[in-house]
Amino acid sequence: MVELPVVNQPVHRSGALLDHLARRIRLRAESVLAPLGLRPRHLVTLTVLRQHGGCSQQALSSTLEMDGTNVVGLLNDLEADGLIERRRSPEDRRRHVVMLTDRGARVLVKAECALAAVENDVLGALDEAQRETLYGLLQQAVTGEPVICTEAAADDSDAAC
Template identity: 40%
Template sequence: MDVARLPAGLVSGPAFLLGAVGRDARDRLAEALAPLKLTSGHRAVLLHLHGEDAGSQREIASGLGMHAHAVGGVVDDLVRRGAASRTRHPGDRRRQVVRLTEHGRDLLAACERAARSVEERILSDLDTEERHRLHGYLLRMAAHV
């Protein structure tokens, strides 16, 4: 995007620029994950399962701030692909627990390589200190979304 050619009112504040960068990041990530037949939703669920080890679909949805229905579709796909497993909770037969499989850990590693590649392209004009500062600012802003 040639920001010099945009109307000054669009680039005088951060809203338009944040939106443009966010859309570009989302689109690039989707493109990078497509060969793996994954979406950003798959990535979020894989990362959650990796960090939490196991959980119900409701817990996953709550932890990620996603709709339970969307998480259910992603989990169904991951289970079909052998990247996750569902088992009955030992203390509550009505509840199913979702766990990452070894294949899921491999898929997550490939997914993270793709995401790092995208992040590197997006952040290529920033040095390490600027990247850390930007990340801190984004974390603070995201806490209020």
């Protein structure tokens, strides 16, 4: 039998806990998004379009890290529901600019309110300060940059929920 070398490892590993927490949030999120006709990838797309004020299909594909063919199918779904529209680019008629419609913006706000309730349920054991700390740490892990969260900088998107 081969003995494995002892490696100094942290006592706690986060991967399994993050995966479990993500699964809990994802399952609940899917259940509240479904009545709105949305899936998580739809929500991400609508959010990106709101943040950027619209963008080309190619830029959207890059931002979403999705193959262009898959983005076209995703946009077809959203356009059929009247949540986005594709317009010819005034600079290059061969390209389309994808824009969030007014209806899309309203549905996105409803989805965000529903998701705020999901987060409140899943993260209910944490107080506000702990949630802000968790958010900052997760943001730092994703971007590699520390995030300073203050009440003034905190997202108020669920304030209307």
